Amino acid sequence: DVFGVELWTESLHFLRFCWNLERAELLAGRLAGSGVGIVMDFSHIVAAGEDPLDYLRRHQGRIAHVHLRDAVPGNINLSIGNGQADFAAGLEALAADGYTGHFSLELETRDVTHGERPAAAAKAASFITDLI
Structure with missing residues (x-):
């Protein structure tokens, strides 16, 4: 971090290499201790049919950035309020875990x-x- 640059991976990423929680966790495991941060994206997690709270439990303390967009299983293209993402529970869990990073409203x-x-x-x- 000599130059103020951080490297993050956005996984879980629906319809890509790490398209479900299991694959995202495998990548996170390989990157453990490397300094590579994890981007949590509510829409990708929900679109993949996964639970954001389960995602947070498995990546506790490693979330470097958060993307906020809504989704339903199989559809990532929804505005906030038009899908099924439980932002209240997810943001509460992030705060309880000590998350102090930034959010991107997609x-x-x-x-x-x-x-x-x-x-x-x-x-x-x-x-x-x-909520925040």
């Missing part, structure tokens, strides 16, 4: 029209802000 474009995007972004930001 704004979906496939379930809203161009004209609806500003309102959808404000709604998502308000919803998440109330």
Whole structure:
């Protein structure tokens, strides 16, 4: 970290090499002790049919960054509030684990029209802000 640069891996990543919790955990195990951080993405976990709380238990203390977007099993393209991600429970568990990193609010474009995007972004930001 001499230059202020960190290396992270976003796994679990739906429809990619580490597409489920088991494969993501195998990669995390290989990277243990390497200094490579883990990005938790609620949408990828839910789209893969996995439980964000189980993901957090298995990667406790190793989460370096968090992506926030909604999903349902099999569909990652949903705005916050349009899917099944339990952000309240997940964010509470992150806080209990001592997470102090940043969050990226990922704004979906496939379930809203161009004209609806500003309102959808404000709604998502308000919803998440109330939880963190």
